[in-house]
Amino acid sequence: MELFSRHWLIVAHIKEIGFYDIAQQYSIITTKKAYGMFNDKNYQSALNTFYSEIRQINDLEAIYNFVTIGYVYDTKLKQQVKKSLTLLQKGHILKENSEFAKALILLIKEKETKENLEKAKTILQHMQAMGLTPAMKNLLLGYVYHRLLELSHKDNGEYDVTLYKKAHYQYMLALDLAYDNQRIQSAVLENLGMLHFSVGNYALSTHFFAQRSTLPFLNIQSEASFRWHFARALFYYNHYKQAKEEGDKAYKLAQKAHRDVIAFMQQDAFYNLYAQEYEQASFLYQKVIKNLQGINRAKALLGYGYSLKKLHKCKQATKQFQKLLQLTPSLEHLPKNRYRLIDFEPKRLELLAYGFLVSCETDRKKQQSYLAKRVKILKDMKGNVSDFAYDEKTRLEFLIKTLQQEAVIYEKEKELNKMGKVMSEALQLLPLYIKEGGAYSSQVMLRTLDNYLALSILYPKAFHQEEKPLAKSLTTKTIQALTYPNYTPPLIKMEQKKLQKLLTKF
Structure with missing residues (x-):
């Protein structure tokens, strides 16, 4: 033929x-x-x-x-x-x-510097494509704009919108011209997925990746790479189940292709964790952890420990969290960039690990120790919350909750003065929480006031009288915040009545 x-x-x-x-x-x-x-x-x-x-x-x-x-x-x-x-x-x-x-x-021979990309752009802009596949010209020109866009990216997420629009335009032209060529369509759709992912348009990114996934692949190596990127876009789009499915496919394909599967395995474990497939996540983490070092090992230990905890294997989970705490002092803070959406802060992993250890531990003395370390990290965090990918309101929420956890243990241990001290500290933080944008009707306010009032009624000697005006003022404002003009839902009305009764006895 x-x-x-x-x-x-x-x-x-x-x-x-x-x-x-x-x-x-x-x-x-x-x-x-x-x-x-x-x-x-x-x-x-x-x-x-x-x-x-x-x-x-x-x-x-x-x-x-x-x-x-x-x-x-x-x-x-x-x-x-x-x-x-x-x-x-x-x-x-x-x-x-x-x-x-x-x-x-x-583009191949020379480094893809801005100067060389501009030269290639000029050449392609002035040529009149001939032959059966003119879409290749637009595909390559779109790629040039795409690379120029990547060079324009800044660590704070800013980018050149004009270059982004031009890259998208050329890719879409190529897609139209390649209506009868699946190979070019595949390349264009994959590039469109990558383009929109790079600027944070995760919905469009997954849309183009999904279209690409319906077309054939040259080999399993290229399909494995594609599934990796598709899974990542789905994860950022909060489609955890679908991300897990694509991650599974990428890992299996990488195995068939005899590629270095460590990175594929770690990502697949991560996606399984977020998809709440804890059995599979723990299995993958167990296999991959021995091959990891530094930051990757720290993240994997946290994920492995959490998956074991969710499987009610607390003893095994505790071992992983303790290994993590031994590793974090050797790690350094890394600022966010276009590839790392949030700062990497070792203390953030410690904060999470101590929280999980508290829930895994049954020994109250050890629980107190973990909570005390968690409180210290939260207090030291003040002024640097962005390094932890939090804001001040979130820091205060965590600190108030942790102080109340301490109070519960102190009550059980009959260390009432210490209980009163930490509850007083939690109460003093509530005005700051409101100042940072917290609501009077929030769970943080409701639980803290409930606990403070109830414990002060039960153990009046453990609390200072000078705190009463603040407690009464905050409780009154919270009750008012729970009052609705026309209709108050039953649960909120119940909470309102509970606070009113406690305030009366207080």
Whole structure:
């Protein structure tokens, strides 16, 4: 069929109506044959096949593959590519498409600096694409704008909106032009997914990735890489179940492809954790942890410990949290950037670990020790809450809750003076909490006032009389905040009456 199509290309005039159909038939057969050779890593044969296609129909997709085989996949063939391109140019076969090859070689051969990207952009903007796949020009131009956009990104998340729009525009043009070419469609859709992910448009990113997932893949290596990116976009879009499914696929494909599976395994464990598949998460973390160091190991220990805790394996979970606490002193704070959405702060992991240890531990003395360390971290955090990816209101919420946890243990241990002290401290923090945007009707206010009033009624000697005006004022304002003009829901009314009774006895 290939020889038949080639024969008709030779005898048919380029202006004849049937020439396009003949060229398209020839391109389909030859390109599939060349890609098969390429996938088998028979680069010389693939190169020769793409060369014959260029000579016959001057196709941009063939030019792209011809150049990349010699300049990227098998550099021993680079000289052959150079000589062949020169001959094609002298024979007036490439014509305008020689500019495409020129821009492509510039991007491959030289570093993708802003200067070289601008040169490639100028070349592509002024060329008139020829052949069956003009979409390749728009795809490459979109890629150039995409790379310029990445270079414009700043650590605070700002980026050049104009470059983003131009990249999107060129990719969409390529998608329209490639309506009958699944290979180009696949590349465009994947690039669109990456483009929108880079600027935080996770909904659009997952939309384009989902479209790409319905098309074939060249090999399992490329599919594994794609599933990795798709899972990440789904996770950022808060679709944890779907992220877990794609993460599972990526990990399995990486195993089949005999790739280094450590990164795939760690991410898959993470997605399983968020999807509440704790059994699978703990299984994967157990396998991967021994191969991790530094920050990655610390994060994995936290995830492994948490998954064990959710499986009610508290003894095993405690061991992992303790290993984490031994590791964190050796880790340093890392500021956020475009790849790290929040700062990495080792103390944040410690804060979480101590909280989980409290819930795993049954020994009250150990619980007191963990809570005291958690309180210290929360107090030391003041003024640096952004390093922990929190705000001041959240810090105060955590601190108030932790102080009350301490009070509960002190009450059980009959250490009433200490109980009164920490409850008084929690009460004193409530005005600051309100100042930072907390609501009088919030659970933090309700639980703290409930506990303070109830404990002060039960153990009046453990509390100071001078705190009474503050407690009464906060309780009165909270009761007022729970009053609705027309209708008060039963649960809120019940809470309101409870506070009123406690205030009366207080």
